[in-house]
Amino acid sequence: MGIFCKREPSERKISYERKSKETEIIVEVLNIDGTGKSDISTSIGFLDHMLTLFAYHGYFDLTLKAAGDTQVDNHHLNEDIGIALGEAFKKALGSCKGIRRIASAIVPMDMAGAVVSVDLANRAALRINAKLAASSAIKDEEGYSMELAKDMLESFAKKLSMNLHIEITGEGDMHHYLEAVFKALGIAMDKATRIDPRRKDEVPSSKGIL
Numbered sequence: 001m002g003i004f005c006k007r008e009p010s011e012r013k014i015s016y017e018r019k020s021k022e023t024e025i026i027v028e029v030l031n032i033d034g035t036g037k038s039d040i041s042t043s044i045g046f047l048d049h050m051l052t053l054f055a056y057h058g059y060f061d062l063t064l065k066a067a068g069d070t071q072v073d074n075h076h077l078n079e080d081i082g083i084a085l086g087e088a089f090k091k092a093l094g095s096c097k098g099i100r101r102i103a104s105a106i107v108p109m110d111m112a113g114a115v116v117s118v119d120l121a122n123r124a125a126l127r128i129n130a131k132l133a134a135s136s137a138i139k140d141e142e143g144y145s146m147e148l149a150k151d152m153l154e155s156f157a158k159k160l161s162m163n164l165h166i167e168i169t170g171e172g173d174m175h176h177y178l179e180a181v182f183k184a185l186g187i188a189m190d191k192a193t194r195i196d197p198r199r200k201d202e203v204p205s206s207k208g209i210l
Contacts, residue, residue: 003087012193014092018084022076023068025084032092032193034061042066042081044074046144046175047152050182051081058186074143075151082152086159093193096120101204103191107184112172114180118188119163122210126157127165149178153185 003018012032018025038055040048043066055062064085068077093099104117128150157164164185168177196204203210 012092012094014088016084016088016091018080018087020080023066023080025064025066025081027084027088028063028065029061030085030088030092031061032089034059036060038062038064040064042077043068044078044144047078047081050149050178053179054182054186054189056186057183058190060186060190074148078144078148078152079155082155083159086156086161089189090160093120095203096122096210097201097203098195098197098199099204100192100194100196100199103188105184105187105191107180107187108170109176109180109183110172111170112176112180113169114177114184115167115169116181116184116188117163117165118185118192120160120192120204120210121163122161123163124158124161125163126154128153129167144174146174146177149181153181 003016014027014030016027016030034055036056036059038052038061040051040055040062042048042051042064051062051064054060064081066077066081066084068080099120101121102117102119104115106115107113153164153166166181166185168181172180
């Protein structure tokens, strides 16, 4: 049990491993400056699909393997994947010098839609609109639900120490709502993690520190 992390020198690329008595998550590759290639196997099919969309639209290369006590339910593994991804992104970003830090994205998905805003501020906060909270009972045949998505996103935001605001709009089922959310999250994270040449080696804060 424990945590293993290896960051490539001078690159925003990392390998990361998190093991507990309940779960094992291995991020073989996380490359923030990638092309959107992914190989994801979490034992939770719907989450595999969402993370593939996140990586593709965020231009992150991501190879992630996970296993856990899904014979109990999906809660532990789902939450720990959020924790592992948040920690991996935080470590891959390093000092955050030069990043744009704040970004948002709007994604339509048929009659549903999502607006996602992020601030890599070294402060953790998650705000999700009432529609997601009210839809917590919506789930697929595999047992994945809106509430599980909220738990995963909260763990991700906390470990990355970012502000994450999500507004779900329109009408749809869980698949449409969450597809819009994860696509928008990828796009917003891509924008926020880009290096702004005007900042060069500055930390993106008027205080001089995040």
